[in-house]
Amino acid sequence: MADMPAECAELAFLFPDGVRMACIRVQDAPRRLHDAERVYVKKAVEKRRREFSAGRFCAREALRQLGCNAGPIAQDAGGAPLWPEDIVGAITHSSTYAAAAVAGKSHLRGIGIDLEAVSRVSEMIAGKILTGPEKARLQNEPDPQERQRLLALIFSAKEAVYKCLHPITQGRIGFEDACIECEPSRSVLRIQLSARIRPFFPGIQGLPGRYCFFYDTVCAAVWLAA
Ligand SMILES: CC(C)(COP(=O)(O)OP(=O)(O)OC[C@H]1O[C@@H](n2cnc3c(N)ncnc32)[C@H](O)[C@@H]1OP(=O)(O)O)[C@@H](O)C(=O)NCCC(=O)NCCS
Structure with missing residues (x-):
């Protein structure tokens, strides 16, 4: 598990074995997006862009822990992230934190994670x-x-x-x-x-x-x- 902010340490124990997750303070997240992801926040305000980038950063970090070298994570028409085949996952962000969790479909059929202030x-x-x-x-x-x-x-x-x-x-x-x-x-x-x-x-x-x-x-x- 990559380092999480100390105050979020408990997040590492929420999911069963086989799930990989990452969490970061939104303000600490690198502002890197693939071009194919940037289109989703092209017209968004700065706060939304920052949160979106932090969520994508966590998603890629969680996928990396699963041994999956992820490229762009697109979204479906309803806004759900489109994960690599054979993987399920979810993304969340509050204005302070972002997190993502992923697992192989052989382990789980669905994952949900949510942060609220x-x-x-x-x-x-x-x-x-x-x-x-x-x-x-x-x-x-x-x-x-x-x-x-x-x-x-x-x-x-x-x-x-x-x-x-x-x-x-x-x-x-x-x-x-x-x-x-x-x-x-x-x-x-x-x-x-x-x-x-x-x-x-x-x-x-x-x-x-x-x-x-x-x-x-x-x-x-x-x-x-x-
Ligand atoms: C989609 C929804 C769950 C997002 O939750 P939120 O607390 O507003 O925001 P969060 O930051 O926690 O999550 C946002 C992320 O949810 C994900 N998401 C959006 N739509 C989704 C969907 N249809 N399915 C799965 N994930 C979805 C996205 O990854 C999104 O982040 P991104 O746009 O940066 O990629 C919420 O807006 C919504 O529609 N709620 C309705 C819930 C409901 O009806 N519940 C009843 C079931 S009991």
Whole structure:
């Protein structure tokens, strides 16, 4: 594993064996893109370009660890990264950090990773993204700070689920299609999939995942076994 920022050390333990990942502070990432990638941010503002470059840097670093000498990483019409054949992966960036995780398709069928700044997740999204059981769990949390962390974690986990599953279903996955449970003592996530999308994944009720908090950031990692 290449050096990660010290505060992100826990990220290295989120995914199962066989997954390679990289994380960097956006401000420290080299601003190198292939011409074939630059087209995606040609009209973007500087902040977006910096984050995009940092994400691509992490993706290439993770692929290198997997023994894959990656060239440009293009994107599909929906914005998902197009990985080399036989590889699955995901990219994320907050304004401070970028990260990417990849694995061979013989290990995993899907990967999702997401970083969110906890304080930037607004309570206003709760009504839009939470399922009934998630709402109840949040309402049972008396400490406002813990409530904020829990909401950010649920949101981050749902974004990670989307990145993991959308490339497979290619169809609409809504926030109601994943119900997030967390086990704080082990930093484990259990994600129940809705009856609507389970037919895409015969024999699978849900996805495993893990998470960590550092500074004002939460990182959620989920995966789908091969
Ligand atoms: C696509 C989405 C998940 C990105 O998440 P985000 O928190 O806004 O931003 P992040 O920085 O963490 O991730 C951005 C990266 O996601 C990846 N991404 C974008 N669309 C994607 C897709 N359809 N599938 C997989 N990955 C995708 C890209 O790599 C992108 O970075 P890049 O453009 O620099 O390459 C988000 O914008 C979105 O559409 N969310 C809807 C989630 C949802 O409906 N969840 C319900 C499932 S429970």
